[in-house]
Amino acid sequence: MQRTLRIDNDSWLECCNIGLGLFAPLKGFMVSEDYRSVVKNMRLKNGHPWTIPVTLDVPEEMTGDIKRSGKLVLANHKGDNVAEVLVEDVFSVNYGNDIKKIFGTDDVRHPGIVKELSRSRFRVGGPVKVLKYEKDLFPAYSLTPSQTRGIFKKHGWKTVVGFQTRNPIHAAHEYLQRKALSSADGLFIHPLIGWKKKGDFSPLAVVSAYEKMVADFYPANRVAFGILRTPMRYAGPREAVFHALIRKNFGCTHFIVGRDHAGVGNYYGKYEAQELCKKFPDLGIEILHYHGPYYCKQCQEVVTVEHCDHDAEHILPISGTEIRRSLSEGRLPREEFMRKEIADVLIELHKEDKLFVGEDV
Numbered sequence: 001m002q003r004t005l006r007i008d009n010d011s012w013l014e015c016c017n018i019g020l021g022l023f024a025p026l027k028g029f030m031v032s033e034d035y036r037s038v039v040k041n042m043r044l045k046n047g048h049p050w051t052i053p054v055t056l057d058v059p060e061e062m063t064g065d066i067k068r069s070g071k072l073v074l075a076n077h078k079g080d081n082v083a084e085v086l087v088e089d090v091f092s093v094n095y096g097n098d099i100k101k102i103f104g105t106d107d108v109r110h111p112g113i114v115k116e117l118s119r120s121r122f123r124v125g126g127p128v129k130v131l132k133y134e135k136d137l138f139p140a141y142s143l144t145p146s147q148t149r150g151i152f153k154k155h156g157w158k159t160v161v162g163f164q165t166r167n168p169i170h171a172a173h174e175y176l177q178r179k180a181l182s183s184a185d186g187l188f189i190h191p192l193i194g195w196k197k198k199g200d201f202s203p204l205a206v207v208s209a210y211e212k213m214v215a216d217f218y219p220a221n222r223v224a225f226g227i228l229r230t231p232m233r234y235a236g237p238r239e240a241v242f243h244a245l246i247r248k249n250f251g252c253t254h255f256i257v258g259r260d261h262a263g264v265g266n267y268y269g270k271y272e273a274q275e276l277c278k279k280f281p282d283l284g285i286e287i288l289h290y291h292g293p294y295y296c297k298q299c300q301e302v303v304t305v306e307h308c309d310h311d312a313e314h315i316l317p318i319s320g321t322e323i324r325r326s327l328s329e330g331r332l333p334r335e336e337f338m339r340k341e342i343a344d345v346l347i348e349l350h351k352e353d354k355l356f357v358g359e360d361v
Contacts (some may be wrong), residue, residue: 001070002071004081007074008077010177012134015074017229018054018128019128019133020136022249027128030054032091034043034255035055038050038052049241049245051241052233052239055125056085058120063122072084075131085124085128086126088127089121092123100240102235103235104235115231134229136229138193140167141225155221157184159253160184161253161288166206168338168346170338171318174294174302175293187218187224189225191207192230194230201356202356205354217341225248233334234263235262236261236268236272237262237272237277240274241276245350261274271291285293295315295337307322318336322334322337327341327347330350330351
């Protein structure tokens with residue numbers, strides 16, 4: 001007897017990502033051997049680099065029927081059938097062992113761990129067939145890997161730098177992006193638009209800020225903009241590798257990993273993500289390891305240690321926390337931290353209560 005499982009939007013998005021090739025070489029949700037290999041070795045069973053589990057959780061009471069049926073139909077919140085899983089494995093995960101390896105901590109206050117612990121321990125693995133793709137709030141930017149590769153080819157870009165973010169653009173990120181443009185044919189700005197913790201910037205805020213930046217301040221024939229629909233894991237170093245592999249699938253030849261990539265709080269070292277990336281010489285995409293940047297009062301511009309060695313009294317770290325606080329109070333952040341034109345866009349969204357994620361979504 002065929003079984004149907006009602007899934008949340010995150011799981012539907014992951015089905016879509018598998019179907020569109022964002023998670024290549026994955027063809028479906030991980031079976032136990034791949035899952036355990038990723039947790040332990042940060043590689044799939046076949047040796048391919050992979051650092052973040054991609055799994056489908058199911059209620060314990062359904063596991064017996066799922067094993068017998070061999071196929072699981074997935075329905076969205078409306079009850080529409082959106083995907084099918086050809087069941088190859090039903091297994092359970094070991095939170096006591098796996099959580100700390102994946103996240104580098106077992107602190108139950110970590111937002112990624114909170115989300116993971118809210119899921120069932122029982123998982124179904126097997127190839128996915130997508131029946132219906134989820135419609136996006138930003139269809140113009142929901143580019144598939146085949147579409148981005150086509151865009152890069154059309155522009156004649158041989159080298160393309162991918163940039164991951166979950167925030168609106170500020171001065172430090174602008175510096176990194178312009179530095180990338182100075183050494184590559186093209187830049188692919190690709191913010192993550194998916195589940196984020198309460199208090200993070202809303203998808204609308206991120207997209208609106210970059211729309212302004214790309215339209216008014218970047219050369220049209222050098223920059224492409226798209227969105228990545230997958231949840232944040234806040235898994236720091238492991239998620240940095242995961243993000244790099246995804247951008248390779250989109251056609252990027254290079255990927256920026258900066259300070260505390262995909263980090264949250266003080267769980268990870270400032271450049272721990274860069275160090276982990278160096279352990280994967282077979283990623284298939286070149287990692288750009290940038291330190292800093294910061295604003296130097298003496299130089300009167302955003303710089304890095306590569307070309308500024310002024311004393312600490314002149315250094316002004318570009319603080320995302322301070323930027324968020326200023327915007328939440330309806331104030332312009334310091335001009336050293338963010339362009340006024342970008343801040344104006346965000347303050348207007350704050351007036352409409354659309355600047356931040358109000359609940360975990």
